[in-house]
Amino acid sequence: MSSEKARRTELSTFGEFGLIDHLTSLLKYKQESTQTGVGDDAAVIDLGDRYMLLSTDLLLEGIQFDLTYTPLRHLGYKAVVTGISDIYAMNGTPTQITIGLGISKRFSVEMLDELYDGIRLACDTYNVDLVGGDTTSSLTGLTISTSTVGFVDKQKITFRSGAKENDLICVSGNLGAAFMGLQILEREKRVFEGNANVQPQLEGFDYVLQRQLKPEAQKDIIDLLAELGIQPTSMIDLSDGLASDTLQICKSSKVGARIYLDKMPIASETFRAGEEMNFDPAIAALNGGEDYELLFTAPIELHDQLKNLAGIDVIGHITAESKGAYLITPDGGEIPLQAQGWGAKE
Amino acid sequence: MSSEKARRTELSTFGEFGLIDHLTSLLKYKQESTQTGVGDDAAVIDLGDRYMLLSTDLLLEGIQFDLTYTPLRHLGYKAVVTGISDIYAMNGTPTQITIGLGISKRFSVEMLDELYDGIRLACDTYNVDLVGGDTTSSLTGLTISTSTVGFVDKQKITFRSGAKENDLICVSGNLGAAFMGLQILEREKRVFEGNANVQPQLEGFDYVLQRQLKPEAQKDIIDLLAELGIQPTSMIDLSDGLASDTLQICKSSKVGARIYLDKMPIASETFRAGEEMNFDPAIAALNGGEDYELLFTAPIELHDQLKNLAGIDVIGHITAESKGAYLITPDGGEIPLQAQGWGAKE
Known part of the structure; x- marks a missing residue:
């Protein structure tokens, strides 16, 4: 009930992760x-x-x-x-x-x-x-x-912070489908709001809709890695998109990264939904989020083993921190990876 | 987007606890x-x-x-x-x-x-x-x-379900203050909304306001009981009010209860706020909630030890389930304890 004029810094001053860093910076652990x-x-x-x-x-x-x-x-x-x-x-x-x-x-x-x-x-x-x-x-x-x-188990845990220079960057499944499913649903919502008698045109997009509405967690991948004795050096689940989540690993591990655009696994159904919606599926993979696939790094010595595993793709490698985090296009162009900031989904 | 007419049962059909029981009734534990x-x-x-x-x-x-x-x-x-x-x-x-x-x-x-x-x-x-x-x-x-x-520790844990016939019912601190604090604040809000130049009249109500705005958890009571080697047979924190929380113990323990109105600890500040607001502090204690005191039961053999402990009051005893749960007035009247149902605070 105070009428005092208080200083006001907008939340958008920080990105989402910057805001959490700011709020938690004064914490000290006692336990x-x-x-x-x-x-x-x-x-x-x-x-x-x-x-x-x-x-x-x-x-x-x-x-x-x-x-x-x-x-x-x-x-x-x-x-x-x-x-x-x-x-x-x-x-x-x-x-x-x-x-x-x-x-x-x-x-x-x-x-x-x-x-x-x-x-x-x-x-x-x-x-x-x-x-x-x-x-x-x-x-x-x-x-x-x-x-x-x-x-x-203590020797099995993977943090975001364990990635090392030259590690491979791997991803499970395929990316961008959940976001394309969301675009299809949002389109149908707009159609529906315009005319309640129009039936939603959802046929043929079952896969991307399923990925959006009923995603699965990657238990099988965790079981597979355990079975093969592969211990990732770092891991994160892809909830915010490949770009943002790669940057989280880079930040925690104090490393850089190179992701190759043409190695990103994207399902044919995602491409088809992208054509329908006139939306680049690579952008969906990079920034869409909600894939709930696993992004992990592993020692380069495991390259031959990893590249032959069904359900896992090697999409890049870890560099020194000073080299930054970039997406590499097929013609060798370098595009900086960028996180979606606070409120991007508002 | 379905226009089908679905069956609709209002949430108020169940009480809050009935709703949770209903929703969780089909759960099976696997771990x-x-x-x-x-x-x-x-x-x-x-x-x-x-x-x-x-x-x-x-x-x-x-x-x-x-x-x-x-x-x-x-x-x-x-x-x-x-x-x-x-x-x-x-x-x-x-x-x-x-x-x-x-x-x-x-x-x-x-x-x-x-x-x-x-x-x-x-x-x-x-x-x-x-x-x-x-x-x-x-x-x-x-x-x-x-x-x-x-x-x-496994031998120290207290569930809601351990109360036995003839156990004493004990409570820490005093009851109803947080609710009376809330009444004072709500009154001042109404005044404030009527005329923004009026200053809130909060003076003299520091204690009840503090209990509402900045409650404390009862670490000292837990420490005291441990020190004295007293193991409660059941325990719950008073978040929903003495009546509702006593009924939770009764339900889980399959017992009844008698609470004595004149034994309920109520602070003088709570009485004063009750006078100011024309609200019975006993009702605040029974149904107000948010006291964050501890309600526990203990074997009757501990009566002499418990009744002399500062910060703890013996307010009643556990009966057989068939005898129900009642508040006993000083003249011997019996009032059934009643829980605040779902949506009571809406």
Whole structure:
């Protein structure tokens, strides 16, 4: 109730990551069990014989999801996958999740049942237990908060900070599909809002829609690497796009990177959706986000082994920090990798 | 985008706890380490040699807090205390917390700095590390999600479910102050909205305002009980009011309860605020919530020891389930304890 004129610095002054750095810069750790805090896919707590991992995600209606075209069952599934993906990115095994829900009066019990169907399906698929949460009323949109718990052997854990010069940069699956799926859905929403009798034209885009609406976490990749005895030097899950997430590894590891445009794995369905939407699929791969694939680095000695693995592509290599982070075009051009800043998705 | 007419059951059909029971009724636990899930102050994960506790809270603007009269520093402090209090309620020691923030554009960096000042102060006060979180933009109000981690020895943990017939019902500190503080603040908000030149009349209500705006968790009580070797048979933190929280213990323990009205500890400042606001402080104690005191049960053999402890009052006893849960008035009248249902705070 003070009428004092306070100094006001806009949030956009910092990028999203700059803002978090700023806010957490004064923190001091007091607990011996705190291994690492802010700045990786999950917080790491030292249990003596192994590490516990804890990842927190906040999903807000209108920002992370749009209920006009997101079935609640898929939203529940995706909320769980988002958290689980962070645990895999630390090379861990997710075991438990808690879910907090803020629900407005426009929700019915049937709607929540659908949401929980998706939550339960994801928990069953990934062998994770829903162990608690908090349910509150909300004045506005649906709010979903998740906290995911996992465990990892001390010698197996991968941080963002372990990439070394000359390491290979690898990625699982393919990129940009989730973002192209979002573009298709947004187009249909605009059509629908213009004329409610028009049927959505979603046929033929099943793959990219599935990647957007019901993404999966990369359990199989983690299992495969473990089976082959491959220990990534660093890892992150691709939630913000290849450019932004590569820069996170560069920042944490104090290294540079070269990513080759023509090595980025992009599915034919993503190309087709790109043609339909007149949108460059490479941009979707670099900046679209929500792929929930794994981006990791590995020693160059593993090149022959990695390049022959189904489901994994070698897309570049780590350089000295001073050399910066660039995308290399087929003609040898160098384009600086750029993160999407705070509020880019607003 | 479906125009199908779906069946619609209003959320109010269930109470808040009924809704959670309904949504989680189909869950099956798959992980051996899942000790207990939904239905206590915190989820309990078995680490072999001890338990890990995980509590999740969701605080939404307009529901759990009103920024018209809540200083951001206090809000940050209270957000941390809320989570920590759940860990103490399991007789555990809180160690780490993660915080997710949904922030709209009306927030400045200075406002977030204030919020984080409060978060940091609470973390320092309770020896807890802030180890991670998630920051996203929000289209509407401020959203705060917290996940609090703690640890507890297996023989020390207290569940809600351990209360036995004839156990004493005990409470720490005093009740109803936070709710009376809220009433004072709400009154001043109405005055302020009517005429911005009127100064809030908050003088003389420091204690109840402090209990509302900057509550503390009951670390000292947990330490005291440990020191004296007193192991509560059940425990819960008073976040929803004495009536609702007593009923939670009754439900989990399959017991009944008798609470004596004239034994409920209520501070003189709470009585004074009640007079000012023409509101019965006993109602504030029973249904107000947000006291963050501890409600626990203990074997009747400890009566002499407990009744002489500063900061702890014996307010009733546990009965057989068939006898129900009642408040006993000084003239021997019996009033059924009633929980505040879903949406009561809307």
